[in-house]
Amino acid sequence: MNKKYEESYFGKFVNLHCNSGLKNKPNILVCPLDWGIGHATRCVPIINELIEQNTNVIIGADNRPLAFLKQEFPSLQFVQFPGYKFSYPGKGSMAFKMARQAPAIFKGIKEEKSLLEKIIQEHNINAVISDNRYGLSSNTIPSIFITHQVMIKVPAHLKFLETKLYKKNIAYISKFNECWIPDFENEINLSGDLSHKKPLPPKSYYIGPLSRFANKRSSPAKSDIKDKYKYDLLVMLSGPEPQRTILEKKIINELSRMNLKSIVVCGKPEKLEDRIIEDKIIIHSHLDSKSLEKIIEESRIVISRPGYSTVMDIVALGKKAIFIPTPGQTEQEYLAEHYHNKRFYFKMNQKEFNLTKALSEATEFSGIKLEFDQTKLKKRIWKFLDSI
DSSP: OOHHHHHHHHHHHHHHHHTSOGGGOOEEEEEEOOSSSHHHHTTHHHHHHHHHTTOEEEEEEOHHHHHHHHHHOTTSEEEEOOOOOOOOOSSSOHHHHHHHHHHHHHHHHHHHHHHHHHHHHHHTOOEEEEESOTTOOOSSSOEEEEOSOSSOOOOGGGGGGHHHHHHHHHHHHTTSSEEEEOSOSSSSOSSTHHHHTSOOOTTEEEOOOOOTTTTOOOOHHHHTOGGGOSBSEEEEOOSSTTHHHHHHHHHHHHHTTSOOOEEEEOOOTTOOOEEEETTTEEEESOOOHHHHHHHHHHBSOEEEOOOHHHHHHHHHTTOOEEEOOOTTOHHHHHHHHHHHHTTSSEEOOSTTOOHHHHHHHHTTOOOOOOOOOTHHHHHHHHHHHHTO
């Protein structure tokens, strides 16, 4: 099928599919991992596109992702789908903590696979899209695995395990019908080694970065107007506990000693609390996507974890940022170092974080300016639905 014909056929298929009766809607189960809300936020454009292409979306989630997606899509159907119950250490070795919890994680993968088959029967599911939930492949319906991390980074002293982990990861992903990678395929990309260094699993497709803010960036001319900024600093907190709370306390403590107009979004969608500290620090437990987008645009610079979903949101809006990786989380540590070395975003470790120094150093970093194209995602979903 040549490109011109494919695009024409694509348009006709979408129109036909979108105008079909409700009884013909396929039921698509979308399940993000529940470690923080990043996996849930990057599912937003996928869910929107599935709805646009006339499917009935059912969301399977738990904890903060469940709370977040209920706020974003209040009219959709939800199934509580327990996560792996993984916890991050407040101190000590992340690698040791993960090793100790590995049996529980593998048990969780088996349990979610069993639960998936029950949900398929109860809700007449036609296909499942899993964001980093390894147990959601199926022998009865098509399944998609979403990840930006084909290659799993490990601490330097455990480098000898990297190849073994990569092969294990590929084995799990290969049980799915397709693997969707939220990144660009070419040399200019966001995930670096994580999805570009090693061979990909079978039937892998780059679908372009996923952001709920895609293509909503202000024009360069407006971005240069200083009066545009309402806040000196936006702090976006996210990720699993207890490290999220540790960083929150550290940053608010430093902000209280500085004369900056700042806003802190705590990344806790299960709560709806707002407060103000000393008339200069506004704190929100959570903001819906529209409100958060507005505040990001109104802030001169952003401080956040370099979680991949957060990175995609920041790039989508063309913002400058300071990244503080979660201690011991090798993926975030790699991404922060990767962007720092390329002079895109300044990074500083949590233990020695100094806000004054970070704000001074960050001015020398350019940020990443890329346009997000949703065409790849649209076509991938179209082809996926056409195969059901």
